Every structure is written in C-alpha cells, then in structure tokens.
Amino acid sequence: MENKLAEIQAKVKAPKGQFNSFGKYNYRSAEDILEAVKQVVNPMGYSITISDTIINVGDRYYIKATATLTNGKETYTTDGYAREEESKKGMDGSQVTGAASSYARKYSLSGLFGLDDTKDSDATNTHGKEEAKSLQMWKQEIDKCKSLEELNTYYANSQKEINNEQRIIQLFSTKKLSFTYNQ
Numbered sequence: 389m390e391n392k393l394a395e396i397q398a399k400v401k402a403p404k405g406q407f408n409s410f411g412k413y414n415y416r417s418a419e420d421i422l423e424a425v426k427q428v429v430n431p432m433g434y435s436i437t438i439s440d441t442i443i444n445v446g447d448r449y450y451i452k453a454t455a456t457l458t459n460g461k462e463t464y465t466t467d468g469y470a471r472e473e474e475s476k477k478g479m480d481g482s483q484v485t486g487a488a489s490s491y492a493r494k495y496s497l498s499g500l501f502g503l504d505d506t507k508d509s510d511a512t513n514t515h516g517k518e519e520a521k522s523l524q525m526w527k528q529e530i531d532k533c534k535s536l537e538e539l540n541t542y543y544a545n546s547q548k549e550i551n552n553e554q555r556i557i558q559l560f561s562t563k564k565l566s567f568t569y570n571q
Contacts, residue, residue, distance in 0.1 A: 392432070392434075392459075392462060393457070393462075393464050396428055396429055396432070396434070396457070396501065397501055397502040399428045400424055400425055400428050400501045400502075400503070401424060402416050402420055402421045402423075402424035402425070402501070402503055403416065403420075403424075404416045404420075405420055406420065416494070416503075417490070417494065418438075418490055418493040418494040418497055421494065421497040421498065421501070421503065422436065422497065425497070425501060429457060432459070433459045433460075434457055434458060434459045435457075435458060435459075436455065436456070436457050437455075437456045437458075438453055438454065438455050438456070438493050438496065438497070439453070439454050439456075440452065440453050440454075440489050440492070440493070441454070442485075443469075443565075445565065445568055448471055448472070449471070449472045450469050450470065450471050450472070450488075450492075450565060451469065451470050451471075451472065451485065451488040451489045451491075451492040452467055452468075452469050452492065453467065453468045453469075453470075453489065453492035453493040453495070453496040454466070454467050454496060455467075455468070455493070455496040455497045455499075455500045457500060464500060465500070466496050466497075466499040466500035467496055467499075467562065467566070468491075468492045468493065468494070468495030468496030468497070468498070468499060468562065469492055469495070469561065469562045469565050470488040470489070470491035470492035470495070471488065472484050472485060472488045473487075473488075495558060495562070498523075499527060502524045503523075504522050504523030504524055504555075523555055523556070523559070526556050526559055527559050529542070530542070530559050530560060530563050531563070533563060535567070536564065536567040536568075539560065539563055539564060539567065540564075543560050
C-alpha cells in the first residue's frame with residue numbers, strides 16, 4: 389500500500405499569508421492551513437476534522453487539539469497542545485481558551501501535514517554547509533523517545549541545536565505532556 393499521507397504532505401502548501409505588525413513577522417493561521425489542506429485532500433476523497441479536549445495538569449489547563457485525516461479506510465491523527473494563560477489583558481476567559489485552541493489546532497495541523505518554516509529551496513540552500521534539522525525531522529526524533537527520562541536526556545543533549553527555537557521547544561513540550569497525561 390502506498391503512503392497517501394506522504395503524498396498529501398508533499399502537495400500541501402500553506403504559505404504564511406498573515407502579518408503580525410507588532411512582532412514584524414509572517415505567520416499562518418489554522419484557518420490558512422485548513423484552506424490549503426482541503427484543496428488537496430477533498431479531491432482525493434479525504435476529510436479533515438479537528439477536536440479539542442481540555443486537560444488539567446497540576447494547576448494549569450491545556451487545550452489538546454486532535455487533527456484527524458480520513459477517507460473512511462485510512463485514518464491519520466496528530467495532537468497539538470497549548471497552555472491557557474492564567475489571564476490575558478483585554479481578554480475574557482472564553483477568549484483566552486479560544487486563543488489556546490487556535491494555537492493548539494495550528495500545531496496539530498502543522499504536525500499532521502509536515503508543515504515547517506522552511507521557504508523555497510533557494511532560500512534555504514546552505515551551499516554545502518550543514519543544514520539545520522527541519523521541524524518534521526525534530527518531530528520524528530522526539531517521537532522516538534519512549535519515556536520521559538529519554539525525552540529529557542535528548543532535550544538536554546540538543547540544547548545547542550535547539551537554540552531557543554520556540555517551535556522545537558513546543559514539540560518537546562507536547563511530547564512531555566503526552567507522557568504526563570498518559571500515565
């Protein structure tokens with residue numbers, strides 16, 4: 389059986405069409421990703437759904453978003469997590485939860501469809517220099533960790549490569565939370 393998910397991941401292109409004028413960076417929203425995904429998966433007979441679950445760990449609440457891709461025979465899922473802020477200036481409780489949900493959904497979709505922050509090949513060409521790991525490569529390596537101790541060791545040994553990159557740290561946090569939640 390051929391790997392349809394790999395074919396879908398190769399076809400999905402979700403450009404960063406949004407701009408944050410305060411932080412001066414481009415980004416993609418969960419809605420942007422869904423729009424790009426539907427154009428690829430629907431003609432292939434697949435549908436995409438996302439569900440949220442609220443998880444309490446200690447004194448903090450997390451939103452666990454699960455992205456599911458299915459054609460009725462094959463099903464692929466990926467989880468993304470985001471922690472609710474205790475309070476956010478100018479937001480009521482439902483808005484804080486909604487913001488965490490949007491963030492978790494974006495990361496579950498990014499994980500399922502192998503989206504990272506690489507640009508086109510010319511923009512990332514290192515001209516023979518060592519290439520940094522892609523977000524997808526990090527996810528694959530992190531997913532190989534079978535215990536919290538193994539994950540913590542891998543994290544400690546990878547500090548130079550991680551270089552305080554928040555997307556990579558989020559992958560470690562998500563995996564750590566999965567160990568904590570599944571105990």
